[in-house]
Amino acid sequence: MKYCKRCVMPDTKRGVYFDENGVCSACLHVETKKNINWDARQKKLMELSNSIRGSNGNGYECIVPVSGGKDGTYQAYLMSKVYNLKVLCVNVSAHLQTYEGISNLNSMVDNLGVDLIKINVRPSIQKKIRRYAFAELGNPNYAEHQVVFAAVARTALMYKVPLVVWGEDIGVEFGGNVSTSSNDEGSAEDLINNDLFMGEDFDDFTRGRIDDNGLLFYRHPPKTEFDTLNVKSIYLGYYHWWDGYKHLQVAKKYGFISRRDGILSGNILDYDNIDEKLCELHIWFKFIKFGFWRPTDQSCYQIWNGRMTREEGVQLVLDKQYEFPSEYLKEFLNYHELTESEFYECEDKYRNLDIWHKINRKWRLKYEVY
Numbered sequence: 001m002k003y004c005k006r007c008v009m010p011d012t013k014r015g016v017y018f019d020e021n022g023v024c025s026a027c028l029h030v031e032t033k034k035n036i037n038w039d040a041r042q043k044k045l046m047e048l049s050n051s052i053r054g055s056n057g058n059g060y061e062c063i064v065p066v067s068g069g070k071d072g073t074y075q076a077y078l079m080s081k082v083y084n085l086k087v088l089c090v091n092v093s094a095h096l097q098t099y100e101g102i103s104n105l106n107s108m109v110d111n112l113g114v115d116l117i118k119i120n121v122r123p124s125i126q127k128k129i130r131r132y133a134f135a136e137l138g139n140p141n142y143a144e145h146q147v148v149f150a151a152v153a154r155t156a157l158m159y160k161v162p163l164v165v166w167g168e169d170i171g172v173e174f175g176g177n178v179s180t181s182s183n184d185e186g187s188a189e190d191l192i193n194n195d196l197f198m199g200e201d202f203d204d205f206t207r208g209r210i211d212d213n214g215l216l217f218y219r220h221p222p223k224t225e226f227d228t229l230n231v232k233s234i235y236l237g238y239y240h241w242w243d244g245y246k247h248l249q250v251a252k253k254y255g256f257i258s259r260r261d262g263i264l265s266g267n268i269l270d271y272d273n274i275d276e277k278l279c280e281l282h283i284w285f286k287f288i289k290f291g292f293w294r295p296t297d298q299s300c301y302q303i304w305n306g307r308m309t310r311e312e313g314v315q316l317v318l319d320k321q322y323e324f325p326s327e328y329l330k331e332f333l334n335y336h337e338l339t340e341s342e343f344y345e346c347e348d349k350y351r352n353l354d355i356w357h358k359i360n361r362k363w364r365l366k367y368e369v370y
Contacts (some may be wrong), residue, residue, distance in 0.1 A: 001355055001367035006130050007300040008369050009175065009311045012290040012355065015177040026175030030304045039185075042368055044235045045239040048232075049083040052162045060088040066108065066116070066150045067091060068101030068275035071167045071257055073108045075246035077235055079165055080114050088161060089116045092151045094146075095126060096331055100257055101275030107255025121152045125214040129206065130278075137200055138289065138350035140336070143218070143280040146202050151217040156231050164188070168237035174297070180339060186238025189223065243305050244272065246355075249308035265323040267296045268302075268316055281327035281332045287321065288347055291355045291365050295320035317369050 002011045004024035011018060019026045052061055066072030072089070074172040078085040091105060109116050126143055133142035156164050166188045206215065226233070236242075248256065248271050258271040264280060273279060273294075280294075287293035299313035306315075333343060357366050 001365070002361050003369050006197075006310060008014045008317050009291070009300050010292050010296070011370070012292065013175065014290070015171060024175050024298065025263055026173065026304065029172055029175065033241060038239075041239045046083060046235075048104055048234075049079075049085055049161070050228065053085060055162055056160060058084075059086075059174075060115070060159055060161045061211075062087045062150060062165055063156050063159075063161045064114075064165050064168075065092075065148065066087050067094065068097065068104040068108075070104075070244060070248045070251040070256055072111070073251035073254055075165055075167060076108060076114050077250055078236065085113045085163070088155075088159065089337075090152050090155050091116060091118045092148050093118050093120045094278075095123075095130070095144075095335060096328075097278040098275055100259055104251075104256050104275065108251075111254040117155065119147075119155070119217060121147055121151070121213045121217050125210060128210060129218075129335075131338075132205070132209070133347060134271040134336060134338075137344065138285050139282070141279060142200070142205075142284070146218045146220075150208070150220040153221050153226075153233075156219060156233075157221055157225055157229060160229055160231075162231060164193065164231065164233040166235050168242040169235045173237060173242055174300075178328055185240060187234050188233035188235050189226070192229065192233065192363065215284065226356055240250070244301060245307065258365055262326075264294075264327055265325045266320050268295055268298045268320060272298060277328040277331050280328060280336060284325050285347070285350060288351050290352070291367075292317075293321065296369075314369050321362075 002018065002022070003009065004027055005022040007024060009016060009024045009026060013024075015025075019025075019028060020325075055061065062079045064075045064081075064087055065073065066089045068091070074087055076087055079085050089108070094101065099321065105116065108114065126147075129143035130140050134140040149310075151177055152164060160208070169188070190195060202218065206212075211282060225231075256271075259274045260267075263270045264274075266280070266284075267273075267326040273283075283293045295317045299308060299316050302308035303313050319326075329340075329343075332338075333340060355366055356363050358364070
């Protein structure tokens with residue numbers, strides 16, 4: 001493993017590349033962002049908003065996907081209060097929501113005056129896909145990555161909403177794969193080809209063992225349907241500098257609360273990814289496979305936005321990366337009908353021995369951040 005000279009991102013991250021000076025593509029993008037004319041881009045978004053305002057009769061003009069996190073509240077605020085569109089927020093209900101996730105959704109609706117539609121897929125199917133994906137892919141959130149994007153898209157088509165506003169393009173912000181349309185014009189039309197969807201084909205994975213009648217919201221509609229109804233999808237991060245801490249400051253004005261019990265194990269922030277319970281153990285498997293997880297991701301983001309030095313980030317990663325996210329382990333095991341020994345067997349199955357070895361009977365990375 002090699003690490004970026006400016007942040008703490010390793011070269012094991014899917015889609016990342018390093019330049020000849022050892023600087024990762026995410027850091028290079030930060031430099032690009034500094035030279036963007038953000039006022040001009042926001043003017044373009046206002047022009048787009050003006051062009052669609054009132055185009056859907058008495059219906060909604062914009063969909064914002066939300067989970068109960070700070071970024072969704074910020075997106076809903078911008079599109080409803082700054083760009084003055086009639087916003088429908090769409091929440092694809094998490095398997096196990098947290099108190100904070102539920103509270104923040106309710107506060108957003110009450111304080112921003114936006115409508116919210118919640119989509120609940122069949123729990124029996126969701127559990128089954130998650131269990132298969134955990135055992136066979138080491139990726140328990142495989143089902144969520146499918147349903148979040150597909151269900152929001154289908155909602156836009158059902159209500160004939162002309163604009164869907166996603167947050168950031170993870171390939172742009174975190175140095176992964178980026179489509180030409182996203183890079184050049186902020187289009188999210190190709191979002192189902194981002195890094196979250198690389199790997200197993202969904203139809204192949206579910207064929208013959210999942211009831212096809214329960215998979216509508218897992219399958220993204222064909223692009224031709226969007227073209228027919230003239231539904232446009234964009235990344236808000238193309239028009240506004242994406243900074244979760246600044247989003248937090250806005251979201252707090254509309255009732256957002258951080259995690260009541262403080263920072264989760266392995267994390268350095270108490271306000272990030274706090275809306276559901278099962279994701280932490282999913283991200284832990286990223287550590288098992290690729291050698292980095294929450295402390296690296298969160299430290300990088302602080303470094304990119306000038307709130308942390310690389311030296312501070314290195315120390316935080318070294319201090320936090322081996323903290324196992326035990327807070328929701330019991331719920332994870334119960335939800336997936338697993339024993340603790342089955343969980344750790346799966347952990348061993350997906351551990352990347354190219355980057356891990358044992359020291360004094362404890363698993364440690366062969367190549368620590370430096």
